[in-house]
Amino acid sequence: MKKLFLLAFLMLGIFSVQSFAQDESEELTEEEMLKYAAMEAKVQAFIKEKQTTMEEMIKNNEALGGGARYNEIKGAWGKEDKLAEIEITEEERAAFAEIQSYIDAIGDEVKEYMTGLIMDQEVLGAATYNKVRRAMNADPAVKEKINSLVAELKENGEENSAQN
Template identity: 80%
Template sequence: MKRIFLLALLMFGVFSVQTFAQEESEDEVTEEEMKKYAAMEVKVQNYIQEKQTTMETMIKENETLGGGARYNELKGAWGNEEKLAEIEATEEEKEAFAEIQEYIDSIGDEVKEYMTGLIMDAEVLGAATYNKVRRAMSADPSVKEQIDNLIAELKENGEEEDSSEGDETD
């Protein structure tokens, strides 16, 4: 009886090690998965850059504010009525500033929504691949370094075709 128990325990141990090794190899991130992840990151970064450019244009071309200097002055005084009075902020300037701030505040949600869409799209990346790559990046700094290199490479090559795809979805 002890032999059967010992043999069963030994077999269970061997089976567990084998299963663990299989799970570990299944969790290895492939080059293709890293490329898809890097491409998704570049698309998100390009999207953020587009939003940043729009924001800068809104500030520079706003006739009420007259450019970035007045915007920054209002930003420094925003939320403090005494400071706003001190810099002689008009109601029109306050409204223009508030509109720009509303746009800026919405960027975070828009980026999150855009990124979630890319992650959930199996053709772009897929949630399972996203989670797998994120785990691998956390567990192995060399995976993160590889992905950072892929991102830099994609940015260096311009990725016009990827950014034009992103424009169609906007």
Template identity: 75%
Template sequence: MKKIFLLALLMFGVFSVQTFAQEEGEDEVTEEEMMKYASMEVKVQSYIQEKQSTMETMIKENETLGGGARYNELKGAWGDEEKLAEIEATEEEKEAFAEIQAYIDSIGDEVKEYMTGLIMDAEVLGAATYNKVRRAMSADPSVKEQIDNLISELKEKEGEDDGDVTD
């Protein structure tokens, strides 16, 4: 599960190196631009969390595997037929494990596609704003700190909204 999060962060780093558009004029990043960027980050992080929850559910509720312990056992032996025989892995278990692995492997591409969609959507963020904010974050640590604070505030607010009970 940590691998997925790390993969997403790694992909984000690789993704951020790519440039989508060049903005004319290198003026300062506005509060609105920082807020848009922070909002996009929170959406991506929520999307990753949603994918991780789905993966956890797939593992825990898989009747063939019987839960996380057997999944981890198969994971440790995966790719080594001797070890799989040693733990008496059935064909059904191998198929169930492979299905879960295929889902996990697809998460990185799905996250990248989702993030690209948010970045390219001018109403959400826009490529020029994305690049402008990324450059400002690289050039000025205080901009990164401001955005990190905005992300924390948005996540905190999102958590409060999720906890609300309506009648």
């Protein structure tokens, strides 16, 4: 679960979009920061939705019988002697593999979702994304302001307004 959030923030930090020609000296506007914050809040909501689905898959999987067995299998996964020791069944092996496949696909889904939001001119646009990222890297106060806007949007439930 923590892995998903870490993945999202790492992707946000290293995600790059081809920059359009833009004057570096342009002042960052409140509207641009708000658009960026809205995009980030939507991505975080998307990740949370995927995490909830994953948790439900684990809790409700009859073959695994819940999170404790899932964690036991996860600890032994990839080590056949350990799997034999915990007496994993073929049904449990298949159920675990299905959940792992879902988890592995989340990173690509998040990247695709985020890219779609960034490239959509009505949501954010690549030029605005790059402008805000440069400003955040150059000025910690801008990063703090964006984080504050994201928190405010999440608190008001506005991150889901255009999620679909």
